[in-house]
Amino acid sequence: MDWNDIGRNIFELLNYDSNAPMIFSSGLFWALFLVFLPMYALVRNRRWQMVLFVVVFSLYFYYKSSGWFFLLLVGTSLIDWALSRVMIRLTSRRGRLWCMWGSIVVSLSVLGYFKYANFFLWNWNQMVEGNFQPLDIILPVGISFYTFQSISYIVDVYRGDVRPTESWLDYLFFLSFFPALVAGPIVRADYFLPQLRDKREATVGEIYMGLWLIIVGVVKKAIVADYISQYNDLIFASPTGYSGFESLMGAVGYTMQIYCDFSGYSDMAIGIALIMGFRLGKNFDFPYKSRNLTQFWRQWHISLSSWLRDYLYIPLGGNRKGVVRTYVNNFLTMLIGGLWHGAAWKFVFWGAMHGVGLAVHKACRPWLDRLPRWWIVSAVSWAVTMIYVSLLWIFFRADSWCDSWLIIRNIFTDFSIAYVMPFVEVRGLWCVMMAVIIGSHALPRRWHDAVSQWFVGSPWIVKLIVFMVVVQAVIELMTEEVAPFIYFQF
Amino acid sequence: MxxxxxxxxxxxxxxxxxxxxxxxxxxxxxxxxxxxxxxxxxxxxEPYHGSGCQDESVAVADSMVADTEKISFPVPVDTASQRILLIGDSMLEGLSPRLAAYAKQNGHELYTVIWYSSTSQIWGECDTLSTFIRKFRPTYIMVSLGANELFVRDIERKRDRHVKSILEQIGEIPYLWIGPPNWKEDTGINRLVEKNVAKGAFFLSDGMHFDRARDGAHPTRSSAAEWLDSIARWMPDNCNHPIRLLRPDNGVTSRAKRIIVLQPKK
Known part of the structure; x- marks a missing residue:
């Protein structure tokens, strides 16, 4: 054992690596959190020390994932904060408007350059049959999330809904708060900043509820999503190589994978924040229980859909300007929501189709509301919603239009139940995981609440055992041994 | 606190x-x-190696396979149609479709036996390989094992007899052992295999760059296809029993004549 090697390996682990962004379910984060937690507990009630300490840790967290782009975050926060301070000193509406738009333009320009420049260049190339080379741009992690936070802050300050922070450090704390920095939830200033001002202690119950959320998140993200993705990836990598039934399982699998992946990470973020005494709000509320698309968007990525509602849909006129404008506003909001997910036409299409679905649901609502509340009606509503959502996830995930249509065509033209038993036999663990996650959706909410309350109230040793069992389960599926791809068809 | x-x-x-x-x-x-x-x-x-040591794509990485021990002079390519048996771990998911395309292009038959999470120990402790040799009567065998043993400590002592057992089961049939696509430095599996196999019967994949699937270990489909292309390019001048592997069209994959899937051993 060479101490020099050990030192260098640790340094390398702590250094920025574009291939290894820091995620909450990693051993490195766990180790760093062990250092962070006692120091945070010590400075918890000394406000300036606490804010400074968390900001430094958050910036390091961002540096580990995005390298020197953390300076971009610092710069953005400085501009926002300065403009917000100027804004509140101005009395003229026009001047305040200029400040708001100044901040929004800066934020969107940065996002536009890093995320959409190559997309627009590519489209321009297609139109003029040009020969431009794509720009060598690296997308800073989490830029879409903190840009939306920054916009919500400046707009709320303009509207008078939020009192701007006295110090830049407070604003940087809000914008760079590490639990929500790289993958949300999109924290709103009007919800978060009062918590910073009126700081109160996290109770023991909240601390262990935070731990419970982390455990649930790890199970969803690092165990279920990461495992089932291995099969789903095969289907999407080679759409022609699989039967209709296998393609269908890949599509259903991806539907569950994206939920577990995203909501699991949100759960971890919310849990870590709760341990620190901050509430981030719910981001997912069993969206796959929804019986219509409107309900789905109220329960899926809640922080994004409510952001889009408050800062896009309502300013566009919402439902106040007639039926046609309501549909158009809804459609535009979803279109932009789609583009927010990524710079590609497939995301635009995905968002647009959700917009169409929402419009159709709104149009049919008077008729749907008259239907009897029988279970069969609920079941059909749920099935129609899930089929539509899952179908659109295919476009969201597939590499190209062609691949999306190939998978859909396979499902409808090459479907045979003869594949069912061999599939279950060969992909046993995949099926078990899918059954568990679908089954957990079928359980009443109060059962989930009861389990979390049981955990919070359980003896310390039980919590330790539960935590260690989950960690070991992650290791069983993630260690140096190659986790098996479940099955293949060449 | x-x-x-x-x-x-x-x-x-x-x-x-x-x-x-x-x-x-x-x-x-x-x-x-x-x-x-x-x-x-x-x-x-582990010994410090710095970062970014692997940077060349397998597609253009002829130089990267130079570390593989070569035969002293090229052997004429066996142009006969072969019955190829490809055995190994989950890495076959990427290798087999591309090898099937080569087989189709060159008039060979491919039989694939994938044993998930398998190791040289698992194959060496049982007679599964002998059984499939009797069943398919291959004229050429390709083995892709080692990815699940990259970090086993004291591997040369623990796995030597298992590697030898696999080679005994192969017997006189011409074969090629495809080394694992390391994502980190191994503890000796490549060295162990290379030591046991005949000269020119081992393709060292370590040192190549692979685009990885999200598990960080398996090469993506396209990268695995390029991996197989590299093996095909390496074969004529370096392998002790090269077979005809003319390149099919870019990106083409196909299906083996027979695929057998064995579940992880628990």
């Missing part, structure tokens, strides 16, 4: 210390169940 956090910190610390301490072992046996360990200690204590 404030009271509310003491319990949580103690819980996290005990778990972390346990996981780190246990990672000093390859695996631990608890009431008959073999539990994997995290590998944290080996990650921290």
């Amino acid at each position: 404030r009271n509310g956090y003491t319990g949580l910190w103690t819980l996290l610390a005990i778990s972390f210390i346990t996981i780190v301490a246990v990672s000093a072992f390859d695996s631990i046996n608890v009431m008959g169940f073999e539990l994997k360990t995290s590998g944290i200690i080996s990650r921290i204590t």
Whole structure:
């Protein structure tokens, strides 16, 4: 054992690596959190020390994932904060408007350059049959999330809904708060900043509820999503190589994978924040229980859909300007929501189709509301919603239009139940995981609440055992041994 | 530390210390169940290699396979149609479709036996390979094993007899052992295989760059196809029994004549 090697390996682990962004379910984060937690507990009630300490840790967290782009975050926060301070000193509406738009333009320009420049260049190339080379741009992690936070802050300050922070450090704390920095939830200033001002202690119950959320998140993200993705990836990598039934399982699998992946990470973020005494709000509320698309968007990525509602849909006129404008506003909001997910036409299409679905649901609502509340009606509503959502996830995930249509065509033209038993036999663990996650959706909410309350109230040793069992389960599926791809068809 | 956090910190610390301490072992046996360990200690204590040492795509990486021990002079390519048996771990998911395309292009038949999570130990301890040799009567065997043994400590002592057992089962049939696509430096599996196989019967994949699937280990489909292309390019001048592997069209994959899937051994 060479101490020099050990030192260098640790340094390398702590250094920025574009291939290894820091995620909450990693051993490195766990180790760093062990250092962070006692120091945070010590400075918890000394406000300036606490804010400074968390900001430094958050910036390091961002540096580990995005390298020197953390300076971009610092710069953005400085501009926002300065403009917000100027804004509140101005009395003229026009001047305040200029400040708001100044901040929004800066934020969107940065996002536009890093995320959409190559997309627009590519489209321009297609139109003029040009020969431009794509720009060598690296997308800073989490830029879409903190840009939306920054916009919500400046707009709320303009509207008078939020009192701007006295110090830049407070604003940087809000914008760079590490639990929500790289993958949300999109924290709103009007919800978060009062918590910073009126700081109160996290109770023991909240601390262990935070731990419970982390455990649930790890199970969803690092165990279920990461495992089932291995099969789903095969289907999407080679759409022609699989039967209709296998393609269908890949599509259903991806539907569950994206939920577990995203909501699991949100759960971890919310849990870590709760341990620190901050509430981030719910981001997912069993969206796959929804019986219509409107309900789905109220329960899926809640922080994004409510952001889009408050800062896009309502300013566009919402439902106040007639039926046609309501549909158009809804459609535009979803279109932009789609583009927010990524710079590609497939995301635009995905968002647009959700917009169409929402419009159709709104149009049919008077008729749907008259239907009897029988279970069969609920079941059909749920099935129609899930089929539509899952179908659109295919476009969201597939590499190209062609691949999306190939998978859909396979499902409808090459479907045979003869594949069912061999599939279950060969992909046993995949099926078990899918059954568990679908089954957990079928359980009443109060059962989930009861389990979390049981955990919070359980003896310390039980919590330790539960935590260690989950960690070991992650290791069983993630260690140096190659986790098996479940099955293949060449 | 404030009271509310003491319990949580103690819980996290005990778990972390346990996981780190246990990672000093390859695996631990608890009431008959073999539990994997995290590998944290080996990650921290491994010799430092710096970052970014692998940077060339397998598609253009002829130079990267130069480390493979060569035969002293090229052997004429066996142009006969072959019945190829491809055996190994989950890496075959990427290799087999591309090899099937080569087989189709060159008039060979391909039989694939994929045993998930398998190792040289698993294949070496049983007669599964002999059974499939009797069943398919291959004229050429390709083995892709080692990815699940990259970090086994003291591997040369533990696995030597298993590698020898596999080679004994292969017997006189011409073969090629395709080394694992390392994503980190191994503890000796490549060295062990190379030591046991005949000269020109081992393709060292270590040192190549692979685009990885999201598990960070398996090459993507296209990268695995390029991996197989590299093997086909390497064969004529370096292999002790090269077979005809003219390149099919770019990106083309196909299906083996027969695919057998074996589940992980528990």
